[in-house]
Amino acid sequence: MDQLKRCLFGFKMIYLMYLLLAFNAFVNGMSWMNLAAYGITAGGGILCIWIFLRWKRYKKAVGIVLLELFALSYAVSAVTHISYAGIAENAKGFIWLVLPSIVLYASAFDMSGEEMHKELTSLASLYIVYCTAADAISLSMLAWGWKYDYTDPAGTIHSIGYRWGRLWGIYDDPNHGATISAIAVLLLIYLFGKTRKLWQKILLVICGIIQYAYIALSDSRTGMLCLVTGLVLYTILQIVRDRRTAGKRILILTVTAAVIFAGDVALKAAYAPVDAMMRKREAQNISSSVNNGRKQKLKQDYSNGRMELWGSGLEIMESSPVIGVGYRNMSGYAQQHFPDSYMVKNAARIRYDSMHNLEMDVLVSQGIAGMIIFLALLIHMLWKIIRRASVLQNADDHFIAVMLSAALALGVASTFLSFIFYVNAPQSFCFWLFLGYGMHALTKEKEAPNL
8 A cells, every 4th residue: 555545544534533523512613623624624635636646546537527527617606606605615615525526536446446445444443433332322312301402612502412302412413413324324234244253243233223223213314215225225236236136135125124114113102101201391391392393394394394495496596597606605695685585584593505405506506507517427427337237246246235325325315415515524425435435346347366
């Protein structure tokens, strides 16, 4: 492993840990996290320059030209409307668009199969250890009461614990917490397939149960969608590899899906008496009415306000259809041009800065031009997967199936939660990492055996 690869590996470990802590309500308000953000940005920028200087090693990255055009499209949109959020904010949006696609995605195409396996094992172990601890702590918060408010050193109030009929835990948002946990479950599948020791398999199953319990009690439809989609796609890719196993794998998937949904119902039913006690104790608390209001709203609007938000996005897009307004500018743009839209004025008094939908984020941020490039990139990637999936190598089929199914599952989940582009989040990190590993392993030439 050369010096650049060692630096990339070290950076990925630090970057992943930083992102996980950035979604920890007890940590993300600390002053040292701001310093860490500057360090990550500087380190990532240096690595990007280093990679550019050795661009011939990464030119085989699938879709790299389309990614470059997409970044250029974003730059045009951001600069054209830079007055709404300023230089700093638009620069951040550009950095978090470009850095993951270079440092995490493109860098994979200069790695051997063995290097990818070793790196993923280390990153997966770090991710799972953290998520298991975080979710275990979150589950313990069920005994704390209806809600728990924590004020960080900067004076920001974080609403955590069990609130509004959902387990937020240590996360600032249960949807993010649930999708982060769903990724952990998919990584557990990868490690489970690698290990041969029984005690290690048992330990991995226990970790999986903890992640699953958090996803179920978070009541996050996005998290559950991510998990189930990942399992379905993993099964499909394995069947494509060996159709003789179709019956067995479909049976396993059916049983797993039944356990997942039955467990979801059982966990909530088991906690119902405690939940009822909390409702009675907090009958006069606003959180009770919010909880009832949320459940009632879901009956009336299953999208939970997303349709109205997307309608606001279409209004913005119609006013700047070709190049959009830039991701970091959309909130300021809406306040100035559409002050009565749902994005600015809504019953929950939320000032939205994203569309909670990847496709709408792209359309609003980069207009029709950005959407055309995005669709071309998506079609190109899917076509590569379809063409090459039937020739998976025996040594890598499990690895490729987990990586691509996890990346595609995150892509599906991004339909209801903003990440992948523009946002610095663990889900974005994992999407680009998995996509890079999977696409490189799928398209690379078969390696010669060691002699």
